[in-house]
Amino acid sequence: MDHLIYADDLAQRARAASRLLATVSSERKNRWLAHAADALERRTPEIVAANERDLAAAHSSLSAANLDRLRLTPERIRAAAKGLRNIVALPDPVGRVLDSNARPNGLQIQKISVPLGVIFFIYESRPNVTIDAAGLCVKSGNAIILRGGKEALASNSILHAILQDSLHAAELPIDAVQLVNTPDRDVVGRLLQLDKYIDLAIPRGGESLIRRVAEEATMPVLKHYMGNCHVYVDRAADLGMAERIIVNAKCQRPGVCNAAESLLVHADIAQAFLPKAASSLIARGVELRGCPATRALVPAAKPATDADYAAEFLDLILAVRVVASLDEAIDHITRFGSQHTETIVTADADAGRRFTAEVDASAVMVNASTRFNDGYEFGLGAEIGISTDKFHARGPCGLQELCTYKYVVYGNGQIRE
Amino acid sequence: MDHLIYADDLAQRARAASRLLATVSSERKNRWLAHAADALERRTPEIVAANERDLAAAHSSLSAANLDRLRLTPERIRAAAKGLRNIVALPDPVGRVLDSNARPNGLQIQKISVPLGVIFFIYESRPNVTIDAAGLCVKSGNAIILRGGKEALASNSILHAILQDSLHAAELPIDAVQLVNTPDRDVVGRLLQLDKYIDLAIPRGGESLIRRVAEEATMPVLKHYMGNCHVYVDRAADLGMAERIIVNAKCQRPGVCNAAESLLVHADIAQAFLPKAASSLIARGVELRGCPATRALVPAAKPATDADYAAEFLDLILAVRVVASLDEAIDHITRFGSQHTETIVTADADAGRRFTAEVDASAVMVNASTRFNDGYEFGLGAEIGISTDKFHARGPCGLQELCTYKYVVYGNGQIRE
Numbered sequence: 001m002d003h004l005i006y007a008d009d010l011a012q013r014a015r016a017a018s019r020l021l022a023t024v025s026s027e028r029k030n031r032w033l034a035h036a037a038d039a040l041e042r043r044t045p046e047i048v049a050a051n052e053r054d055l056a057a058a059h060s061s062l063s064a065a066n067l068d069r070l071r072l073t074p075e076r077i078r079a080a081a082k083g084l085r086n087i088v089a090l091p092d093p094v095g096r097v098l099d100s101n102a103r104p105n106g107l108q109i110q111k112i113s114v115p116l117g118v119i120f121f122i123y124e125s126r127p128n129v130t131i132d133a134a135g136l137c138v139k140s141g142n143a144i145i146l147r148g149g150k151e152a153l154a155s156n157s158i159l160h161a162i163l164q165d166s167l168h169a170a171e172l173p174i175d176a177v178q179l180v181n182t183p184d185r186d187v188v189g190r191l192l193q194l195d196k197y198i199d200l201a202i203p204r205g206g207e208s209l210i211r212r213v214a215e216e217a218t219m220p221v222l223k224h225y226m227g228n229c230h231v232y233v234d235r236a237a238d239l240g241m242a243e244r245i246i247v248n249a250k251c252q253r254p255g256v257c258n259a260a261e262s263l264l265v266h267a268d269i270a271q272a273f274l275p276k277a278a279s280s281l282i283a284r285g286v287e288l289r290g291c292p293a294t295r296a297l298v299p300a301a302k303p304a305t306d307a308d309y310a311a312e313f314l315d316l317i318l319a320v321r322v323v324a325s326l327d328e329a330i331d332h333i334t335r336f337g338s339q340h341t342e343t344i345v346t347a348d349a350d351a352g353r354r355f356t357a358e359v360d361a362s363a364v365m366v367n368a369s370t371r372f373n374d375g376y377e378f379g380l381g382a383e384i385g386i387s388t389d390k391f392h393a394r395g396p397c398g399l400q401e402l403c404t405y406k407y408v409v410y411g412n413g414q415i416r417e
Numbered sequence: 418m419d420h421l422i423y424a425d426d427l428a429q430r431a432r433a434a435s436r437l438l439a440t441v442s443s444e445r446k447n448r449w450l451a452h453a454a455d456a457l458e459r460r461t462p463e464i465v466a467a468n469e470r471d472l473a474a475a476h477s478s479l480s481a482a483n484l485d486r487l488r489l490t491p492e493r494i495r496a497a498a499k500g501l502r503n504i505v506a507l508p509d510p511v512g513r514v515l516d517s518n519a520r521p522n523g524l525q526i527q528k529i530s531v532p533l534g535v536i537f538f539i540y541e542s543r544p545n546v547t548i549d550a551a552g553l554c555v556k557s558g559n560a561i562i563l564r565g566g567k568e569a570l571a572s573n574s575i576l577h578a579i580l581q582d583s584l585h586a587a588e589l590p591i592d593a594v595q596l597v598n599t600p601d602r603d604v605v606g607r608l609l610q611l612d613k614y615i616d617l618a619i620p621r622g623g624e625s626l627i628r629r630v631a632e633e634a635t636m637p638v639l640k641h642y643m644g645n646c647h648v649y650v651d652r653a654a655d656l657g658m659a660e661r662i663i664v665n666a667k668c669q670r671p672g673v674c675n676a677a678e679s680l681l682v683h684a685d686i687a688q689a690f691l692p693k694a695a696s697s698l699i700a701r702g703v704e705l706r707g708c709p710a711t712r713a714l715v716p717a718a719k720p721a722t723d724a725d726y727a728a729e730f731l732d733l734i735l736a737v738r739v740v741a742s743l744d745e746a747i748d749h750i751t752r753f754g755s756q757h758t759e760t761i762v763t764a765d766a767d768a769g770r771r772f773t774a775e776v777d778a779s780a781v782m783v784n785a786s787t788r789f790n791d792g793y794e795f796g797l798g799a800e801i802g803i804s805t806d807k808f809h810a811r812g813p814c815g816l817q818e819l820c821t822y823k824y825v826v827y828g829n830g831q832i833r834e
Contacts, residue, residue, distance in 0.1 A: 019751070023774050101796045107785055109795055114777070116807055199807055220637070220808040241830040248832035334436070356825045357440050360531070368524055368828030377833070378526055378824065379518045390533055390616055390821040391637040392809035404807040407795065408773045411785030413658040415665035416794070 003182075007190035010145055010178055011197035014118040017175035018143040022115050024172060026092035029139050032170035033088045037081040039162045040131065044077050050158040051127065058151040062125075070125045070151055080131040083382065087135045090381040093399040094141045108410040113403045115141030117199035120191055121384075122147045122213060124205035127155040133202075134163050134177045136384050140402035143176045145191065145198070150183035157181060195219040200402075204385055222397060225388040226312040227257035227340035229370040232329045232355070233273055234346035235266040241367060242345040243277045246318075248369040249343065251284045255314045257386060258341050258373040262309060262319040264329045267293070270322045274298055278320075286316045293322035309336045326351055330358050337361060340388060341373040362388065362395035420599075424607035427562055427595055428614035431535040434592035435560040439532050441589060443509035446556050449587035450505045454498040456579045457548065461494050467575040468544065475568040479542075487542045487568055497548040500799065504552045507798040510816040511558045525827040530820045532558030534616035537608055538801075539564045539630060541622035544572040550619075551580050551594045553801050557819035560593045562608065562615070567600035574598060612636035617819075621802055639814065642805040643729040644674035644757035646787040649746040649772070650690055651763035652683040658784060659762040660694045663735075665786040666760065668701045672731045674803060675758050675790040679726060679736040681746045684710070687739045691715055695737075703733045710739035726753045743768055747775050754778060757805060758790040779805065779812035 040047070051072040058070060099111040119142050121133045130146055137144035148156040160179040167174045180187055192201060195218040202222045203213035214221045231249050233242040249260035265274055270293065278288055278298040288294070289308045290301035301320060308319040309332070323329045333342055343365040344355040352366040363373040373395060375383025380398030387393045393401035457464070468489040475487060516528040536559050538550045547563055554561035565573040577596040584591045597604055609618060612635040619639045620630035631638045648666050650659040666677035682691055687710065695705055695715040705711070706725045707718035718737060725736040726749070740746045750759055760782040761772040769783040780790040790812060792800025797815030804810045810818035 019775075019777070022777070103794070103796060107789060107794075117777075220806070238830070244830060244832050252833055352827070358436075360436070360439070360534075361823060363824040363826055365826040366828065368826055368831045369833050371833040372524060372826065372828075372831065373824070377520070377524075379520060389637070394821055395824050404811055406778060407780040407790070407812050409780055409782040409785055409789065410769070411783065411789075413655070413661060414785045414789065415661050416669055416786050416788040 003184050003186040004190055006182070007187050007194065010180065011118070011191060011194045013175040014143040014145050014178055015197040017173035018115065018117045018141075020173045021138065021141050021143060021176050022094070022117075024141065028170060028172060029092070029141075030088045032138060032166055032172050033084045033135055035169050036131075036135070036163055036166035037084040039166050040077055040081045040084075040159075043158075043162055044074050047072055047077055047155070047158050047162075048074065050154040053154045054152055062151060066125060070127065070155070072127055072155055076128055080128045083132055084135045087139050087382060090139065090399055092139070093403045098405055105414050106412060107414055110408045111405050112408050113400070114406050116402055116404050118143045118145065118197055119402065120145045120147070120198045120201045120219075122188065122201065122203045122205075122209065123149070124209065125149040125152055127152045127159060129204065130156050130159045131163070132382065133384060136382055136399060137402060138172070138176050140399045142402055143173075143178075145178050145180065147180040147188055147191075153181070153183065189216060192217040192219075202385060220392065222385060222387055222393065223389050224257075224385045226338050227259070227388075228262065228310065228312050228336060228338040229258060229260050229341040230262045230264055230333050230337060230343070231260045231370065232264040232323075232333070232342070232344045233266060233269065234326065234344055234348060234351050235268040236348035236351060237266075237269065237273070237345040238347055239269065239273045239276075242273060243280055245343065245345055245367070245369050246277060247280050247284065249371055250281060250286055250318050251316065252369070252371055254316050257312070258370050259314070260318070260343075260370050261311060261313050262321070262336070264332060265294075265320065265322050266326075266329070267322050267324050270294075270297060274320070274322075281318060284316070286318050288318055288320055290320040291322055294320045312338070326354060330355065333359055338388065340386075341365065341370040343368060343370050362386070420601050420603040421607055423599070424604045424611065427597065428535070428608060428611045430592040431560040431562050431595055432614040434590035435532065435534045435558075437590045438555065438558050438560060438593055439511070439534075441558070445587055445589060446509070446558075447505045449555065449583055449589050450501045450552055452586050453548075453552070453580055453583035454501040456583050457494055457498045457501075457576075460575075460579055461491050464489055464494055464572070464575050464579075465491065467571040470571045471569055479568060483542060487544065487572070489544055489572055493545055497545045500549055501552045504556050504799060507556065507816060509556070510820045515822055522831050523829060524831055527825045528822050529825050530817070531823050533819055533821050535560045535562065535614055536819065537562045537564070537615045537618045537636075539605065539618065539620045539622075539626065540566070541626065542566040542569055544569045544576060546621065547573050547576045548580070549799065550801060553799055553816060554819060555589070555593050557816045559819055560590075560595075562595050562597065564597040564605055564608075570598070570600065606633060609634040609636075619802060637809065639802060639804055639810065640806050641674075641802045643755050644676070644805075645678045645727065645729050645753060645755040646675060646758040647679045647681055647750050647754060647760070648677045648787065649681040649740075649750070649759070649761045650683060650686065651743065651761055651765060651768050652685040653765035653768060654683075654686065654690070654762040655764055656686065656690045656693075659690060660697055662760065662762055662784070662786050663694060664697050664701065666788055667698060667703055667735050668733065669786070669788055671733050673788075674729075675787050676731070677735070677760075677787050678728060678730050679738070679753070681749060682711075682737065682739050683743075683746070684739050684741050687711075687714060691737070691739070698735060701733070703735050705735055705737055707737040708739055711737045729755070743771060747772065750776055755805065757803075758782065758787040760785060760787050779803070
């Protein structure tokens with residue numbers, strides 16, 4: 001029962017804090033962000049010491065890559081502080097007039113942006129995410145309950161203490177940022193049932209974490225599933241541009257959701273494009289898996305299966321298919337795509353228009369790398385994730401996507417006939 | 418297994434139709450709406466005959482009120498046809514540019530409104546809702562799967578046949594509007610698992626229907642729970658206006674979600690306001706349940722319990738409380754309200770501003786009846802429901818709320834550094 005009491009208490013405190021936060025001035029929220037940024041830099045030795053305890057405890061159980069993700073260096077702490085200062089500069093999303101309307105009966109109706117309320121943020125090892133997420137949630141007027149990985153508990157605890165000290169200094173409710181301070185999974189399970197107090201759950205991590213949260217949660221969940229992103233090289237493509245784009249989309253950072261996983265090539269330019277593009281990709285260590293037409297042009301390519309066309313490799317592997325037409329490319333993307341990010345390379349404006357109209361994805365691009373589907377690159381300033389849902393928010397989610405709205409109606413005694 | 422095959426087939430057809438609908442011109446959708454409106458009027462005798470079969474079969478099992486809700490008269494059919502013609506006049510929500518942005522690297526980014534895709538609409542007896550819902554979904558580019566009450570199956574079947582004939586005539590995919598033609602509940606259960614094909618479920622009916630759908634569905638659900646709406650009469654209220662507003666909010670149509678269920682009265686004006694307002698309400702058949710201060714001024718009032726303050730009566734009953742301050746009114750609403758519609762009556766602009774800022778509800782009003790929280794009254798043109806959620810859409814949901822967006826990005830070869 002203890003975990004029930006603990007979880008309910010956390011959630012109720014968050015709800016109470018969210019009420020106060022909803023009407024706080026931008027200036028006060030920005031003061032907190034600036035104070036927290038300074039405090040993180042000033043207290044770097046404490047943070048590094050706590051992080052070293054986490055690293056020592058996880059030493060035998062985590063891979064070298066995961067230990068690196070867990071590590072907080074002075075540089076990384078400085079970068080996180082800079083992230084908070086960047087959020088200061090972003091416009092406050094709360095109170096924006098999204099729409100307004102004067103009715104024939106004299107009612108003045110405004111649709112106003114307001115915070116969602118309480119966000120439950122569940123994430124895996126990188127402790128600097130603690131800082132980003134808290135900054136974005138509080139700036140958008142939301143209280144946040146943080147639940148990081150158990151390997152990062154000492155690191156997250158000191159970060160949380162610093163953020164709360166700064167909340168106190170900025171005269172904001174300290175329960176605006178709370179941390180689940182136990183690895184007990186039952187606490188997470190209980191919190192996911194408290195839709196009465198929590199407005200949104202955001203799981204950030206592997207697919208199994210997201211699925212578990214989506215199944216258990218009674219509140220909405222901002223999901224961040226896989227990206228099986230395509231680059232389609234049209235017959236009217238600039239082939240040099242197409243090669244630069246597929247190399248960038250595949251190789252610049254292969255382990256992320258907006259990296260390309262499949263290349264579609266129009267048959268008319270396959271011979272001119274594929275052998276040369278393939279050698280650029282192979283030179284960067286990419287394994288190619290292709291259809292028979294691809295393999296006829298690129299003997300080094302292995303045969304591709306439907307599973308390859310459906311895969312999110314997150315690795316230097318690329319599925320390749322030669323298609324007879326734009327229609328066949330769109331059909332392939334409709335069948336295998338994950339509605340994340342899709343690019344056409346073409347100089348034909350009609351082909352670009354058809355592709356962007358008919359392909360259903362969070363971002364559809366003409367002549368640009370899939371890697372641009374990102375909150376910073378789109379000008380949102382920062383992001384808390386990239387939604388693969390269509391409901392509420394799609395694609396990169398920044399401050400605005402952490403808000404809902406309410407209608408504010410001014411009358412002078414109107415009643416309904 | 419048959420119900421699985423049937424449900425999967427419906428959902429897949431809907432998904433295929435939604436792909437075609439997403440890029441159809443406004444003109445074609447409007448042609449369908451106009452054609453369907455004419456066909457409904459022309460085929461009124463067929464509709465009435467089918468409806469009479471439903472009425473005869475339900476005669477012994479439904480109350481007189483529910484039989485009336487089930488009935489389709491020529492007038493009601495004409496009203497539904499008029500509703501479709503009104504949707505013709507509304508702007509197409511698809512393709513609107515919601516935001517645009519030129520990045521320093523030259524990328525042109527547009528946020529464009531697109532349909533959600535496939536909507537599963539589950540509703541209780543009124544068959545004219547079949548027509549409204551289909552009109553709103555198709556105009557917003559969505560395919561709809563309709564599941565009406567089993568008592569209305571003959572009525573819905575003929576309406577569905579007419580809507581599909583009109584889709585055919587307008588050269589739109591007939592699977593844009595489909596009807597679940599069996600009362601088998603397993604079909605509903607299966608459809609609620611098909612988030613692969615269905616983007617949103619909208620249950621419209623009693624709370625138990627909504628809860629069941631929300632629990633079973635794997636896709637998002639647009640929920641439409643209760644309204645416990647308050648009218649707060651501030652000490653700076655025009656008392657005549659306050660009386661007209663509470664009488665209207667309570668009595669004009671007591672059985673709907675935006676009717677008032679509770680009246681809060683500032684202590685300073687309680688003596689001047691309550692006895693007179695109470696006699697107006699009592700004269701209209703309203704039963705009052707009040708706090709001790711209320712009962713001291715209105716001896717006819719029964720004592721109110723916390724359950725009364727939390728209740729959605731949907732009837733001529735009103736809970737009344739005298740409060741010492743605006744803060745106490747806001748606290749009461751925060752504790753007992755359902756975040757639906759809240760009104761303050763006041764001539765004090767500061768009190769109005771504080772109320773609209775601090776009260777969390779889909780609509781917060783100053784000097785107007787709660788009954789105005791409605792898609793038509795807010796100028797959305799029509800509504801498919803009033804959302805009590807905060808996520809995606811809040812309050813009245815019209816064409817725009819049946820859409821999501823995608824980012825359309827134009828570059829000239831940009832790659833990410």
